Amino acid sequence: NYLSSDELDTLNRIVSLYLDFAELQARSHKPMYMKDWIQKLDEFLSLSGKDLLTHAGTVSAEIAKQKADSEYDKYRKRIQYELSPVEIHFIESFEKEVMQLKK
Secondary structure, three states: OOOOHHHHHHHHHHHHHHHHHHHHHHHOOOOOOHHHHHHHHHHHHHHOOOOOOOOOOOOOHHHHHHHHHHHHHHHHHHHOOOOOHHHHHHHHHHHHHHHHHHO
């Protein structure tokens, strides 16, 4: 993920809270239409202190692609030397086997 751990944590919390709200609405059998959900989401994000995008934006597609490519390059460099869970498990298993052979 290109988000930092703090940004990802914040996003997860916002999503969890909003889904909890949706579940409460469903439990109270309150009919909600898409326009209602959009309005409630805007209200929820405003209450959370988040800025809302009220228009299509002003960044061109080319600039957006350049930004996305730049962020992906940063992400790729950051994870380049991080081991995957499979690699970590393999190394741990290998080290255990080596220790067993030394005994």
